[in-house]
Amino acid sequence: MSHTITVVVPIYNESDVLAQFHERLCGVLDACAGEFSILYVDDGSEDDSLALLHDLRSTDSRVGVIELSRNFGKEVALSAGLDHAGGEAVIVMDADLQDPPELIPQFIDAWQAGYDVVYGQRRDRRGDSPFKRNSARAFYRVLGVLSDVEIPRDVGDFRLLSRRAVEALKSLPERHRYMKGLFAWIGFPQKAIPYDREARVAGVSRWNVWRLWNFALEGITSFSAAPLKMATYLGLVTSTVAFIYGVYMLLRTLFFGNPVPGYPSLIIVILFLGGVQLICLGIIGEYLARTYNESKQRALYFIKGYHPSADQHSDES
Template structure:
């Protein structure tokens, strides 16, 4: 399939309130597909948008039969939207990219060239991050390096979800039914031959980012707790560290007599309490993940699909077998 002149390529795009820019995205992708020798399907996953993003996508389907739409019943989150799109994709290779054109389609041919060379995963590595604040750039850089330091797998730094995956990688990902998926970590965990393609990330064409600090922190926590047990060990060490400091301070206060015993007792209590609270918090995070997995709820609910050979309505699981070409 890789050496065919026109292999079938799926492009998956999660969408959440992209009304201001989705029209431009549809136009740019339509022009890209028209100019390329490969066959394409464009799978947009509407992650519970409250604007007219889905309406614009459905309107574009009348002019472009390559467009597909998976419509969630509500907002389930960016990573689950990617998961659903991957499961609905039927291409020989699957490209995941954002719907705001910050991941430029012009990089895809280079990814395809690497894929044809035999690489199973070709991920986009950012050289520049245009249009982003210094704070977001700094925190992103810190997060990627922290994640690499504490996890058991070598997740590439300065990479997002923009990547191309061979069908056999996609088939493995479909078997992973994690409630809080961290897709880029899961792709690294799968293994196979992987390589980077460097690119300059563009500014958003329109609209605002839907990844505020709160969501970034949540994604960071998912990444760390999915692939590392270091925080559990760190919590135990910190508790011991706080206890040693408390004992040392108490002994010093008695030796110097500068502070009352009551003051030192308060300091010790605060230090030990901080250590215990941190430990309980980390344990709670892991227990919460175990609880979520034990419920066996569907990862997402698909209200409707459009553009597939077999349409589905009110699905609580992905009907992949019904969507094969």
């Protein structure tokens, strides 16, 4: 059965692995039936990635390149790719080869069987450090408990989306885009394809502890209001405990007196209540900042240059 599929690949400083990734991806696509195009989205790379992308485009008619005006982040780069991807289905994946292109035929088979979203689910993360494996496992479980939408565990961006799933994602106007949550939120029939995640072939991951922490906050605050409720409950509990303790101290003073001032206990109580207040204010601030950013209605990204594949350009003309 003939079909047209676009592979969207966000790129940021991937010059070390780009040629190898493209060669391996093309080997898989050449063995699949149907017509394919590859859309690379350069997210403001500071190395030779953009020059390499143009070299690939000059030698492969299936390659198209989007140049963003600066580094907007992977989630936005992915959104830009989806906005410009044609075809009956779209495959999104990273260029670091941790997600094997060899899984694509299984994605296509599941899509042709009626699934709108087919995603790779990591059985093993042998390519990641112990800290990243454990923190990711903990994050997905916490998010699963807090989120109003069931977000699959141990799942990244590597997936196939049908045309109606892509159009559904394009209709979402929000600026804070946690794509893994949005993929789940749109619904439609979805299927997991398990696989083992390998180590990076080349280059260094830019996901340090600080980036991972902010990414976790983005995911939780984008798909759950539970932290706000927890702040309310925490405030209620601490107020109740403080009231009970206040009554206890009053009765103790009235009946037994209080010859020794309770300076240490007083400082502990003040610091504890102050810490709780700051935590609650921080949680509220996170949601308020996101509301503020959404209210500005800024463009999600700007394109410095769009170079469609030769195949797509000939179709349009």
